[in-house]
Amino acid sequence: MALLKLIFAGTPEFARVALERLHSAGFDVPLVLTQPDRPAGRGMKLQASPVKQFALAQGMPVVQPRSLRLDGKFPEDAAAARDAIAAAGADIMVVAAYGLILPQWVLEAPRLGCLNIHASLLPRWRGAAPIHRAIEAGDAETGVTIMQMDAGLDTGDMLLMEKQPIAATDTTANLHDALADMGGRLIVRALELAAGEALHPVKQPAEGVTYAHKIEKAESAVDWAQPVAAIERRIRAFDPFPGASTTLGGETVKLWRAAVEDVPRPADAGSGTVLSADAGGVRVVCGDGVLRVTELQRPGGKRLSAADFLRGFALLPGTAFDAPVTV
Numbered sequence: 001m002a003l004l005k006l007i008f009a010g011t012p013e014f015a016r017v018a019l020e021r022l023h024s025a026g027f028d029v030p031l032v033l034t035q036p037d038r039p040a041g042r043g044m045k046l047q048a049s050p051v052k053q054f055a056l057a058q059g060m061p062v063v064q065p066r067s068l069r070l071d072g073k074f075p076e077d078a079a080a081a082r083d084a085i086a087a088a089g090a091d092i093m094v095v096a097a098y099g100l101i102l103p104q105w106v107l108e109a110p111r112l113g114c115l116n117i118h119a120s121l122l123p124r125w126r127g128a129a130p131i132h133r134a135i136e137a138g139d140a141e142t143g144v145t146i147m148q149m150d151a152g153l154d155t156g157d158m159l160l161m162e163k164q165p166i167a168a169t170d171t172t173a174n175l176h177d178a179l180a181d182m183g184g185r186l187i188v189r190a191l192e193l194a195a196g197e198a199l200h201p202v203k204q205p206a207e208g209v210t211y212a213h214k215i216e217k218a219e220s221a222v223d224w225a226q227p228v229a230a231i232e233r234r235i236r237a238f239d240p241f242p243g244a245s246t247t248l249g250g251e252t253v254k255l256w257r258a259a260v261e262d263v264p265r266p267a268d269a270g271s272g273t274v275l276s277a278d279a280g281g282v283r284v285v286c287g288d289g290v291l292r293v294t295e296l297q298r299p300g301g302k303r304l305s306a307a308d309f310l311r312g313f314a315l316l317p318g319t320a321f322d323a324p325v326t327v
Contacts, residue, residue: 008096138229
């Protein structure tokens with residue numbers, strides 16, 4: 001059975017893993033779409049996306065339109081992309097965390113349409129940040145759905161799905177890596193099935209729809225009045241971005257690892273109050289319990305264990321972290 005010829009559209013590391021798996025499986029990829037280079041790092045130099053870096057290393061043609069809307073702000077970019085897509089003569093397009101909305105003309109351009117690798121068990125967590133939101137919500141499992149794209153936001157028919165348990169210690173960083181690997185494996189299987197007309201679309205159920213809204217930096221501030229379990233989950237969900245944070249005397253402290261203490265909440269201590277700080281962790285009063293923070297970071301510094309952090313940052317019992325600023 002001949003392999004399908006495909007166009008690939010993606011930008012971050014999650015997408016690069018899928019493109020690498022497709023390349024290793026022998027698929028012909030005559031065109032790669034990815035986001036324009038962005039400033040990054042301390043020098044804010046333009047940096048190519050992980051997908052672009054891999055594609056160029058393999059000699060794959062790359063196009064970086066700022067928009068695909070022919071009637072939008074960058075119609076010349078969209079028109080150039082349209083010409084490149086037509087010239088590629090691909091059977092199908094694979095999309096993974098691309099970051100641009102695909103207009104109807106793109107969805108209809110390949111003979112077999114566009115398949116999306118989505119890091120959730122649809123219809124739960126449609127949208128931009130499904131991994132973060134699944135951890136934050138305390139979901140017991142997540143996974144990857146291969147979906148036939150339509151004009152809606154992750155509303156297309158489901159083609160393949162695989163589940164992944166969410167462990168009590170999972171962060172977005174390590175869960176991302178597991179799901180990226182799963183997505184690469186599943187999309188190879190989906191394309192093999194599509195070549196033999198053996199994919200069977202299933203409509204998404206109307207029940208259980210949730211939306212994984214984009215993560216904003218403003219969400220990083222910890223509200224110590226929240227339940228302790230919710231704060232612990234948010235710390236894991238926001239690792240590596242944007243990082244959960246709190247402030248003390250105007251200085252921001254990032255919180256990277258923590259555990260819920262099996263002790264009652266002191267009735268006479270306000271939320272955000274430090275109960276103790278030693279090599280075992282910084283114990284902080286929360287809305288309904290106590291959180292033991294074991295990995296922290298000062299601005300410009302490295303992530304440190306509580307023991308190392310406390311050597312350069314004194315935290316005395318009774319000290320209270322600042323309440324988050326509300327706008």
